[in-house]
Amino acid sequence: MTAAQQSSAVATVRRTIPLGRSVQGRPITAVELGNPRANRRVLVVGCVHGNEPAGVPVADALAAGSAPASADLWVVRVLNPDGVATQTRGNARGVDLNRNFPARWRPDGAPGSVHYPGGRPLSEPESLYAADLIRRVRPTIGVWFHQETAVVDDSEGPKGVERRFARDVGLPPRKLTDHPGSATGWENTLVRGSAFVVELPGGRLSAQAVRRYADAVRRITGP
Numbered sequence: 363m364t365a366a367q368q369s370s371a372v373a374t375v376r377r378t379i380p381l382g383r384s385v386q387g388r389p390i391t392a393v394e395l396g397n398p399r400a401n402r403r404v405l406v407v408g409c410v411h412g413n414e415p416a417g418v419p420v421a422d423a424l425a426a427g428s429a430p431a432s433a434d435l436w437v438v439r440v441l442n443p444d445g446v447a448t449q450t451r452g453n454a455r456g457v458d459l460n461r462n463f464p465a466r467w468r469p470d471g472a473p474g475s476v477h478y479p480g481g482r483p484l485s486e487p488e489s490l491y492a493a494d495l496i497r498r499v500r501p502t503i504g505v506w507f508h509q510e511t512a513v514v515d516d517s518e519g520p521k522g523v524e525r526r527f528a529r530d531v532g533l534p535p536r537k538l539t540d541h542p543g544s545a546t547g548w549e550n551t552l553v554r555g556s557a558f559v560v561e562l563p564g565g566r567l568s569a570q571a572v573r574r575y576a577d578a579v580r581r582i583t584g585p
């Protein structure tokens with residue numbers, strides 16, 4: 363490699379960053395890979411609702427894949443490890459983490475009810491870690507995997523990215539309701555038009571489908 367090539371080569375990173383521990387003490391981590399100085403900062407969250415884990419292998423494939431030179435990619439494979447362990451939507455205290463974020467948060471239902479939003483915004487360690495990470499990184503694009511409506515959110519996120527993603531993975535774009543206290547809704551108040559939901563189909567993704575979704579994210583991080 364010549365000196366000129368060396369100076370033009372982008373120094374990419376790959377590091378695992380502990381964010382904290384869940385209510386029951388399970389570690390929650392982020393993997394940062396790519397170019398930390400890139401203007402394009404992409405956050406991928408594989409699983410928020412514990413009974414919707416199909417995005418986890420997609421997140422794992424991304425974290426194990428090549429580090430993009432033109433983006434700073436952040437991968438949180440599971441934000442709700444206690445919910446995954448018990449295959450329940452909420453965290454160990456029965457809070458729906460996707461109703462626990464500050465944007466338009468409101469009390470709703472009793473503890474343990476399906477969409478219980480917690481006693482106050484960011485009352486749960488899991489949502490607090492995500493909020494801390496989002497405040498620090500300020501992702502220009504956020505992709506949050508859920509199940510099982512099999513659509514790509516076409517509401518508040520980056521329109522062109524949402525629609526290309528939908529085409530790439532073969533899901534229809536659809537306007538989803540932005541629920542009070544949702545993670546993407548809050549992220550979009552910090553960085554307007556940045557975050558969107560991908561509703562995967564039910565069940566597990568095939569290995570081929572995992573590759574297709576990971577490739578669709580890589581197109582977002584590509585040059």
Ligand SMILES: [Zn+2]
Nearest residue numbers: 411414508509
């Ligand atoms: Zn969900």
